[in-house]
Amino acid sequence: MDTALQPAPGLQQFLAEHARQELLRLVVVGSVDDGKSTLIGRLLHECDGLFEDQISSVRRATAKRAAAQGLQAAASAAPPREEEIDFSLFTDGLRAEREQGITIDVAYRYFSTPRRKFIVADTPGHVQYTRNMATGASTADAAVILVDARLGVLAQTRRHAYIASLLGIPYLAVAVNKMDLMGFDRAVFERIGAELAGFARTLGFTQLRLFPVSASQGDNVTRPSARTPWHDGGTLLGWLESLPPQRRQDEAPFRFPVQYVLRPHLDYRGFAGQIASGTVRVGDEVVVLPSQRRTRVAAIDTFEGQHEQQSAPSSVTLRLEDEVDLSRGDMIAHPAQPPQALQRLEAMLVWFGEQPLEPARRYLVKHTTRTVPATLEQLLWRVDLERLTEVPAETLSLNDIGKVRLVCKRPLLCDPYRDNRRTGAFIVIDALTHDTVAAGMILGPAGPEGGRATAGSLVTARERREQLGQRGGVILLPEAPEAEERAFQLERHLFDLGRHVSVVRGDTEVALALAEAGLIALVHTVAPQARRALEEQARDAGLHALELEPSVDPEQQVRRILAAQDAAP
Numbered sequence: 001m002d003t004a005l006q007p008a009p010g011l012q013q014f015l016a017e018h019a020r021q022e023l024l025r026l027v028v029v030g031s032v033d034d035g036k037s038t039l040i041g042r043l044l045h046e047c048d049g050l051f052e053d054q055i056s057s058v059r060r061a062t063a064k065r066a067a068a069q070g071l072q073a074a075a076s077a078a079p080p081r082e083e084e085i086d087f088s089l090f091t092d093g094l095r096a097e098r099e100q101g102i103t104i105d106v107a108y109r110y111f112s113t114p115r116r117k118f119i120v121a122d123t124p125g126h127v128q129y130t131r132n133m134a135t136g137a138s139t140a141d142a143a144v145i146l147v148d149a150r151l152g153v154l155a156q157t158r159r160h161a162y163i164a165s166l167l168g169i170p171y172l173a174v175a176v177n178k179m180d181l182m183g184f185d186r187a188v189f190e191r192i193g194a195e196l197a198g199f200a201r202t203l204g205f206t207q208l209r210l211f212p213v214s215a216s217q218g219d220n221v222t223r224p225s226a227r228t229p230w231h232d233g234g235t236l237l238g239w240l241e242s243l244p245p246q247r248r249q250d251e252a253p254f255r256f257p258v259q260y261v262l263r264p265h266l267d268y269r270g271f272a273g274q275i276a277s278g279t280v281r282v283g284d285e286v287v288v289l290p291s292q293r294r295t296r297v298a299a300i301d302t303f304e305g306q307h308e309q310q311s312a313p314s315s316v317t318l319r320l321e322d323e324v325d326l327s328r329g330d331m332i333a334h335p336a337q338p339p340q341a342l343q344r345l346e347a348m349l350v351w352f353g354e355q356p357l358e359p360a361r362r363y364l365v366k367h368t369t370r371t372v373p374a375t376l377e378q379l380l381w382r383v384d385l386e387r388l389t390e391v392p393a394e395t396l397s398l399n400d401i402g403k404v405r406l407v408c409k410r411p412l413l414c415d416p417y418r419d420n421r422r423t424g425a426f427i428v429i430d431a432l433t434h435d436t437v438a439a440g441m442i443l444g445p446a447g448p449e450g451g452r453a454t455a456g457s458l459v460t461a462r463e464r465r466e467q468l469g470q471r472g473g474v475i476l477l478p479e480a481p482e483a484e485e486r487a488f489q490l491e492r493h494l495f496d497l498g499r500h501v502s503v504v505r506g507d508t509e510v511a512l513a514l515a516e517a518g519l520i521a522l523v524h525t526v527a528p529q530a531r532r533a534l535e536e537q538a539r540d541a542g543l544h545a546l547e548l549e550p551s552v553d554p555e556q557q558v559r560r561i562l563a564a565q566d567a568a569p
Contacts, residue, residue: 021112021115021116021117022116022117022245023116023117023118023119024116024117024118024119024141024142024240024243025118025119025121025139025140025141025142026118026119026120026121026140026141026142026143026144026240027120027121027123027133027136027137027140027142027143027144027164027169028040028120028121028122028123028143028144028146029123029133029137029143029144029145029146029160029163029164030145030146030147030148030156030157030160030177031146031147031148031151031154031156031157031160032156033148034146034147034148034177035146035148035177035178035215035216036122036123036146037107037122038215038216039144039146039175039177039213039215039221039236040107040109040120040122041085042215042216042218042221042222043111043118043120043221043222043237044109044111045085046218046221046222046223047111047112047113047222047237048111059085107121107122108120108121108122108136109122113237113241115241116240116241118240121136121137121140122136123136123137130159130163130350130399131350131351131352131398131399131439133160133163134163134167134350134439135439137163137164137167137169138167138421138425138439139421140164140167140169141169141170141171141243142169142170142171142172142173142240142243143164143169143171143172143173144172144173144174144175144236145157145160145161145164145172145173145174145175145196146175146177146215147174147175147176147177147192147196148177148178149176149177149178149179149181149182149188149189149192149212150178150181150182152191152192152195153192153195153196153199155385155386157196158196158199158385158388159385159388161196161199161200161203162203162383162385162388162401163350163401164203164205165200165203165204165205166348166350166401166441167441168417168418168421168441169205170205170206170207171205171206171207171243172200172205172207172208172209173208173209173210173211173236173239173240174193174196174197174200174208174209174210174211175211175213175215175236176188176189176192176193176210176211176212176213177213177214177215178214178215178216179212179213179214179219179228180214180216180217180219180227184212184219184225184227184228186212186228186230189210189212189231193210197210207243209233209239210233211231211233211235211236211239212225212228212231213236220234220235220236221235221236221237222235222236222237223235251278252277252278252312252419252420253277253278253333253334253337253339253415253420254275254277254278254279254280254284254286254332254333254334254337255275255276255277255278255331255333255339255368255415255420255422255423256271256273256275256276256280256318256331256332256333257273257274257276257329257330257331257368257369257370257413257423258271258272258273258326258327258328258329258330258331258332258369259272259273259274259328259369260272260273260328261326261327261328262317268319269319269323270301270317270318270319271317271318271319271320271326271332272315272316272317273315273316273369274312274313274314274315274316275310275311275312275313275314275315275316276312276313276368276420276422276423277312277420277422277423278311278312278334279309279310279311279312280297280300280309280310280311280316280318281297281300281308281309282297282298282299282300282307282308282309283296283297284296284297284334285334285335286320286332286333286334286335287332287333287334287335287338288320288324288325288326288330288331288332289330289331289332289333289338289339289341289413290330290341290411290413291324291325291330293322293324293325294335295320295321295322295324296320296321296322297318297319297320297321298319298320298321299318299319300316300317300318300319301316301317301318301319302314302315302316302317312422318332328369328370329368329369329370329371330370330413331368331413333413339413339414339415339423340413340414340415340444340445341411341412341413342408342411342412342414342442342444342445343407343408343409343410343411343412344377344405344406344407344408344445344446345405345406345408345412345414345442345443345444345445345446346380346403346404346405346406346442346443346444346445346446347403347404347406347426347440347441347442347443348401348402348403348404348417348440348441348443349396349401349402349403349404349428349438349439349440350399350400350401350438350439350440351396351397351398351399351400351401351402351437351438352398352436352437352438352439353398353430353435353437353438354398355430355437356395356396356397356398357376357379357395357396357397357437357438358395359375359376359379359394359395359530359532359533360532360533360536361430361431361432362375362431362432363375363376363428363429363430363431363437364428364429364430364431365406365408365412365426365427365428365429365440366426366427366428366429367412367413367414367423367425367426368413368414368422368423370410370412370413371429372408372409372410372412373408373409373431374406374407374408374409374428375406375407375533375536375537376404376405376406376533377404377405377406377407377446377509377512377537378404378405378508378509379393379394379395379396379402379403379404380402380403380404380405381393381402381403382396382400382401382402383400383401383402385399385400385401390403394527394530396438403443404440405446405509406440407537412426412442414426414442415442416442416443416444417441417442417443424441424442425439425440425441425442426439426440426442427439427440428440464517464518465518467518468500468518468519469498470499470500470518470520471518471543471544472514472515472516472517472518472519472520472521472543473515473520473521473538473543473544473545473546473561474511474512474515474521474523474534474535474538474543474544474545474546475520475521475522475523475545475546475547475548475561476523476524476526476531476534476535476545476546476547476548477490477522477523477524477548478548478549478550479524479525479550480550483524483525484503484505484524484525486524487503487522487524488503490522490557490558490561491503491522493558494520494558494561497558497562499520499562500518500519500520501519501520501521501522502514502519502520502521502522503522503524504521504522504523504524505524505525506523506524506525506526506530508523508526508530508533508534508537511523511534512534512537512538512543515538515543516543520561531547535547546560546561548560
């Protein structure tokens, strides 16, 4: 390389030191007008994270805004003083954001100090953009929640704290902002801090800190404030610099979702993708999923050449010692710590879609590099975001959060989200519009509440039919005031004819479990959406489903059920 093109020794040293610095991903959240963008702008400005042209542009924009609002008697040729800079303009980059004075999109900014590097996400505070906030927080290692000292803790403040905990963020700072407008009153700070801290501690954060700040004037942001002599907790920046290094994915179990199979010629077969977590070395024994074949790593190729080992989040191509069948969506892992293969799973969903969740609608789940059709088996509950309690629900609307039970057509090779963010997260796609309608966090396999047979059952449907002498099925009875009484009468008739039958009131999960066990499930008092979903789920499971009409008398109902049983495949 020409020495004239090489960086100067001082620059080389700076770049090397910068590369060695630990990275912290930070998200700043709060309600509308709490000062999130101003706080981030202050951090960028005082940590030299801005270019001169950016500063000059914001100075001009600040003066123009002040003049338009009548806050200046006349436009002056002299530039405004530093304290007149509107720091929020450093991050509110969209034209609509500047016009409305709110944050809409997630803005990512980068700065560093002598101690570490930061990637900071400025997220919207308006409830309409809660989904944007969840997106920005999904990769964060720490969160800062701002509270307006004049308004105190709001419902949106609690909502954001809940989402931060749901997304697995371990470190939380509460910045009580605009303390200058409250005369830096210690009682105000302690009252707000105690209220939010008491709530946040129930959410399981590893560390929680409180700071009295003025983002516009800089108190306790990067420098201690003489106006808060009663605060001995240091500055917000000092706390961020002191946090432990980010959770390292290379220390987690090895996970390698296959993205592409590379076959440039007959002598080369490689599996390309990004290491989701863990470390892989040449010679390691690995298991190929879902086939369960075992082999060893023959080589690790990258753009720069071959390596003896690589860790997350490196993008690599693995060559294996044996010819194994692998395609996009499959996974390579160490056999001692394999992922779970889940077809029925429970997860938390943050609903992004403009259209509400429809249990009968077909969705796609995209998890790592695998995309599979999925159906909603059950919406277990929705979070009441005002009281943060679990409430029954039939659907999820825009920005709702709920716990669901999903059934995927093919197993997901995954880990619980609390253990591995990369293999524990997924998105939900509308199969018709291809819109991303939800983000999901895997909790684990579906629980046994309904008694439903698992995918690994050792009893086949044929064995059940031969032993019981009948096929399992779901019979949906017509809605009527006396539906339950008629259901029990029909149960009696069928039982007397030697059929194994049971009445189910409204619980589609139990009905499906009984049908899969070979019984006839007589279901009444079911919501219309749940009826459609139950019929589809029964047919997908190879069971017969029949919806009786209100005009049919009991004897005809029995005949129709028996005919459906005999005609079922």
